[in-house]
Amino acid sequence: MVLPRAFTKSALLLLVLGIARATPQAEENGLPLQVAKAYGLDSFFLVGKIKYTFNVTFNGKTISRSWLWDVSGGRVTMQQPGFEPVSYARSGMPDTGGENVRKVDAQFINDQYWLLFPLHLAWDASGAITVAADQPVPIGTGTATRVTIAFPSAGGYTPGDAFDLFVDKSNHVKQWAYRRGNATVPTRTNLWEENRRLGPLLVSLDRPGADSTFRVWFTNVAVQLKGSNDWLTPK
Numbered sequence: 001m002v003l004p005r006a007f008t009k010s011a012l013l014l015l016v017l018g019i020a021r022a023t024p025q026a027e028e029n030g031l032p033l034q035v036a037k038a039y040g041l042d043s044f045f046l047v048g049k050i051k052y053t054f055n056v057t058f059n060g061k062t063i064s065r066s067w068l069w070d071v072s073g074g075r076v077t078m079q080q081p082g083f084e085p086v087s088y089a090r091s092g093m094p095d096t097g098g099e100n101v102r103k104v105d106a107q108f109i110n111d112q113y114w115l116l117f118p119l120h121l122a123w124d125a126s127g128a129i130t131v132a133a134d135q136p137v138p139i140g141t142g143t144a145t146r147v148t149i150a151f152p153s154a155g156g157y158t159p160g161d162a163f164d165l166f167v168d169k170s171n172h173v174k175q176w177a178y179r180r181g182n183a184t185v186p187t188r189t190n191l192w193e194e195n196r197r198l199g200p201l202l203v204s205l206d207r208p209g210a211d212s213t214f215r216v217w218f219t220n221v222a223v224q225l226k227g228s229n230d231w232l233t234p235k
Helices: 009-015 024-028 028-038 042-048 099-123
Strands: 047-058 059-068 075-081 087-088 128-136 143-150 162-167 174-180 188-191 193-199 201-208 214-225
Touching: 028 042, 028 099, 028 128, 028 143, 028 162, 042 047, 042 099, 047 099, 047 174, 087 099, 087 201, 099 143, 099 162, 099 201, 099 214, 143 201, 188 201, 188 214, 193 214
Parallel strands: none
Antiparallel strands: 047 059, 047 214, 059 075, 075 087, 128 143, 143 162, 162 174, 174 188, 193 201, 201 214
């Protein structure tokens, strides 16, 4: 299972404050910023809470984790079949909290990155972003613009990894590749399908892999806007 790098502390602070603006690097890289905007970057400040269930099938085994992320309050709650619910504050993670909380936080980062990865093109200041046009897609045939974010070799939960997003002319992600340790050959590739509007955000709810042994998908997805008690579901 892919476990992307944790939020930088500056990115976490911006989210808690409700600012969620782009990093200077993203501002300098026009296309990555436009991709983040296509997925709701400019409207993320409206989001109060997000809930979703992350599902993954890997080599015949299925795992599901349900999350409630209080974006404004900086708290996360996780429920998983067979385990006691865990609720904690994200401030200071992963440097604070007990071993179990740090384990849950690593799972939160993994699952939340899967859901909202395009926004991290703007949020994550530590990743080096590059853009290359007319690159072959990893699954099937054809070409797309490849946006790569590579993280440094120190810090976070899994440092040194790289991620390739293959985007179309509408700045929507069509395919994705994870490269452990910034290797040349992808560790895992996925399609991005079932794109839906989730309040002010755009999300892909189904991520089938290159074969039937791996798939990620999301259920029970909803967003609550600040000042509202209503939950908005994907449209």
